[in-house]
Amino acid sequence: MNETQVKTAVITGAAGGIGKELARRLAERKLNLVLVDLKEEAIQQVIQELGLNDSNSLAVAADVSKEEDVQNYVNKAVEKFGTIDYFANNAGIEGPAGLLEEQSVKALDLVYNVNVRGVFLGLHYVIPVMKQQKSGAILNTSSLAGLMGAPGMAPYIMSKHAVIGLTRVAANELAPLGIRVNAVLPGTINTRMMRQIEQNSGSPDEYKKANESATPLGRYGEPEEVAAVMNFLLSDEASFVTASLYTVDGGMVGQ
Numbered sequence: 001m002n003e004t005q006v007k008t009a010v011i012t013g014a015a016g017g018i019g020k021e022l023a024r025r026l027a028e029r030k031l032n033l034v035l036v037d038l039k040e041e042a043i044q045q046v047i048q049e050l051g052l053n054d055s056n057s058l059a060v061a062a063d064v065s066k067e068e069d070v071q072n073y074v075n076k077a078v079e080k081f082g083t084i085d086y087f088a089n090n091a092g093i094e095g096p097a098g099l100l101e102e103q104s105v106k107a108l109d110l111v112y113n114v115n116v117r118g119v120f121l122g123l124h125y126v127i128p129v130m131k132q133q134k135s136g137a138i139l140n141t142s143s144l145a146g147l148m149g150a151p152g153m154a155p156y157i158m159s160k161h162a163v164i165g166l167t168r169v170a171a172n173e174l175a176p177l178g179i180r181v182n183a184v185l186p187g188t189i190n191t192r193m194m195r196q197i198e199q200n201s202g203s204p205d206e207y208k209k210a211n212e213s214a215t216p217l218g219r220y221g222e223p224e225e226v227a228a229v230m231n232f233l234l235s236d237e238a239s240f241v242t243a244s245l246y247t248v249d250g251g252m253v254g255q
């Protein structure tokens, strides 16, 4: 494709806190956007809020843990816009709180299906499109929970470690073609997910305060601040960046 052609980005979890802010950044660059999330209405709200329209956006309701849904969002993106230049493999769930002996196999499967199987399936179906184009950049959303252990969220922490493994495999497989694959690792970010994790802790206010004081910058991050880094990684500005892990955590992991 030549430089004047409009590029296309696919974002999963696009109706969520971080996904929506990434969509906003990519829309400012006038990319075509394929927005994927569980519910069509939630995606339509994002389309409306960002002032997108039928010619520059496509809403695809999909459960990223279902193979046929992933195949469908990839096919729909290619049918409508012809290419997938950027892929934000971002949808994720937190799962329940509880010590290892309290976590059920059901909870493990639930979290793994979305956070690991979903990310794997996204890669599995997007990579052939990018290989055919001989171009593209992929960004998986891991977490600080992909680098650190903490009590009480084993399925989530395991799943986000797995996303780092997937990122490294994909980056190594695709580097010979010039296709870049990176991971963003948010810390504690002000979205629905952190509100739920605070609730799950049983004492939301104290949990929030403890998180804030464990963060060198002394506060939660905003989804816009994560989207800014994601926007960079999904651009030619990051042309020599692959197999990298970008923490956006207010300094937490660097202590």
Ligand SMILES: NC(=O)c1ccc[n+]([C@@H]2O[C@H](COP(=O)([O-])OP(=O)(O)OC[C@H]3O[C@@H](n4cnc5c(N)ncnc54)[C@H](O)[C@@H]3O)[C@@H](O)[C@H]2O)c1
Binding pocket: 012, 013, 014, 015, 016, 017, 018, 019, 036, 037, 038, 039, 062, 063, 064, 065, 090, 091, 092, 093, 094, 114, 118, 141, 142, 143, 144, 185, 186, 187, 188, 189, 190, 191, 192, 193, 194
């Ligand atoms: N908020 C944080 O503090 C934080 C920290 C580290 C990592 N993350 C990661 O960032 C990503 C985005 O999270 P967020 O904070 O925006 O949370 P969020 O809950 O606001 O957004 C997640 C979005 O993913 C969608 N989703 C969930 N399951 C899905 C499925 N099976 N198929 C399709 N879509 C599905 C949800 O509907 C939601 O819109 C997640 O992968 C999360 O694990 C968040």
